Amino acid sequence: MTKFVSLDTFDVRFPTSRSLAGSDAMNPTPDYALAYAVVRTNADDGREGHGFAFTIGRGNDVELAAIRALEPFIVGFDVEETLADLGGFARGLVWDSPLRWLGPEKGVMHMAIGAVVNALWDLRAKRAGKPLWRLLVDLSPEELTGLIDFRYLSDALTADEAVELLAKGANGREERTIELETKGLPAYTTSAGWLGYDDDQLISLSSEAALSGFSLVKLKVGANQEDDLRRCGLVRSAIGAGVGLALDANQVWDVNVSVDRINALREFELSWVEEPTNPDDILGLARIKRGIAPIRVASGEHVPNRVVFKQLLQHRSIDIMQIDACRVAGVNENVANLLLAAKFGVPVYPHAGGVGLCELVQHLAMFDYISLGGLSSRKNFDPLIEWIDHLHDHFVEPATIVSGRYRVPELPGASTQMRAESIDEFSFPVGKAWIGELADPEAGTGDLNRVGGRHPGGLAW
């Protein structure tokens, strides 16, 4: 019998707050980080399952503690049996009563479950000799439906409806697969518009993005209203009228403030506004949507679970649904989320970036396009996946963009495996990358961000 023999964890952090790549109105100095998990078996094939939760620095160790709490659910168990029923495995973790109490189905523990479930998908795809997207599109509608936890969904989506959506969604999948393999999946870029970038950086990076084939550029807003106006104008001029412009406020506004702030930027022909307010605010997002139409509302990267996604769709609160590969309980819950979006006819533009999020979520976007793109409600749907251009080289098979489109990943697995040298170098706090970074906790916000502590100005807001 092949058994799981270990679940190892690594605290991997990148000092991104140095360059302010990744800065936004809510998160001024993130250090992109992974609570990284590796599952090993006693098979003599060298194959491991790699998964992670994404955080922005301090607290990554808390996420790792949650992942380690899942070891007794894995180590010692049969590999074949477990991988053959990842639906049962994922439901077993989500529904474990003491662990569920820590959410339920949200936050640190739910993301930890996602990391482990995704690691097992990586291993299953490696053993099948397929990239994850292909493994998923090759599953039958019944097998896919078996992955899902339908608890709490029956007032919006039943297993029978899901099978039907998948059967109809497959219509034309051969053409879409060929299209994907030859042209790739269209992307938009967030790399030009970080809040910490100055005007010159903004102009040169936006025009570069437009020239290199991206059909849309996303800009961080929400700190200062005058800055937002000026920066939107600069980017709109730099990219020209033919390229889309989206905004991302990263949850900084209240409901009524959102409507005013967004409407004040109407002249820049906005495609959508992302996370204007709190991601839990189903009613508030619906009011914002009505207040800013025809500008669209997007949300989802911080939506904790399928129950909140269900309501965002039932209440027509969002025009664009943004799944995140690591916020929910892994591939399984995202298959549920994609089916919910398909049922309600809402397009999914996955959240990516961070570190490793592009690598993993591209598989889900490709599955969505191939397996659910045939639905008549989605005939003109425009798959669009976020792209952020840093930290890819740390992965064994980095996500790759050509002419503004994601290339299809080809190696077996979920593209989640980081290079061993990168894990070593960026291990916190002992890796080479961190030597000298933690010298003086009083030196500035960057260091405080890393080690914790109140900021020098006190706790003023």
Added chain:
Amino acid sequence: MTKFVSLDTFDVRFPTSRSLAGSDAMNPTPDYALAYAVVRTNADDGREGHGFAFTIGRGNDVELAAIRALEPFIVGFDVEETLADLGGFARGLVWDSPLRWLGPEKGVMHMAIGAVVNALWDLRAKRAGKPLWRLLVDLSPEELTGLIDFRYLSDALTADEAVELLAKGANGREERTIELETKGLPAYTTSAGWLGYDDDQLISLSSEAALSGFSLVKLKVGANQEDDLRRCGLVRSAIGAGVGLALDANQVWDVNVSVDRINALREFELSWVEEPTNPDDILGLARIKRGIAPIRVASGEHVPNRVVFKQLLQHRSIDIMQIDACRVAGVNENVANLLLAAKFGVPVYPHAGGVGLCELVQHLAMFDYISLGGLSSRKNFDPLIEWIDHLHDHFVEPATIVSGRYRVPELPGASTQMRAESIDEFSFPVGKAWIGELADPEAGTGDLNRVGGRHPGGLAW
């Protein structure tokens, strides 16, 4: 200068799964546990701040890791300054960007913030020489409003409105204070109706409860429909027509199932049904409420934050709001929750029980009654706080019931301080109470519940 010198943590667990006290349809074998925090200063007064998050066993260590991540925000800082501005302190933790990423404002990290914020309230009340409820009712409307994080609330409640509610709510507070001090706060009991209790236990405990002065008894339901019918009948007979009967399904049903299952129990004259479905399901709870009226819907013990409470009230999803002392970011966020309930005219029946929850939440219930009981929208409101009769003796000042009413706590502090001997005895896994309990991880669900691992029957649902 008086400084904070330490934040110590303790993993305290009680083997309650042995007796099935605490068992319900969602949580069949809980081991009540506290992720316990003690804040110490260099003052020579022996005063410490005690706080905790409540969990049900496995994963308590994850919660402790989250509490320890907050040490750099406390140790070394000025005690007077910090305690004088607990609003600023709590906002500082909730809005710390990397920690916020782990929620946002939900789950393990949010509960950890609650534990630490509550520990500081305990210390502040001890230093003021008052029980917490009296400290709170003695604050001015402006001081109370300063405690609140109004971000995301402005479409439902502004600071000005809060001040006004508190000003009007104080009307008649002297009478209510005297009433409270002489008669206590009315309680209902959950101790008679655990799901794991057999029919004989159910009958004798329910009739005892009615005889001892409780005006309402709550029964766990949701596993088997025939059992629910039979057990409701037994309890209704045992308590007689004059005592209220409420049900608690602990989130086990889907939306439509809830309506059917509850309506099938109408004949037993139900006061309310608690947590019929997922606590995040704002839309679903509203549909259940319409489907079972005039039976009322109660929810809140697993509501992660004020943003979800705001929506439950805006959407009229619940008839009864159940705050929990430890699920949200401490006293501060619960003051916001109480004001939201007051604004929307919904009564608050706090969730208690577990271990330490009665001790802490009674202070909030008494504050609510005294400081917001004068609002005309609440003239006939009926404060009712949950009571569960075990594990109180482990506290320095145990919550106390006389004739179905909570007595007013009198010692300075938040009643959160556990006896040092109890912390020792129930420390997991080394305390005396655990010797012999962890001998054989294959022995039964109790042990699996404690150490983790898939249940012997596999992961079937």
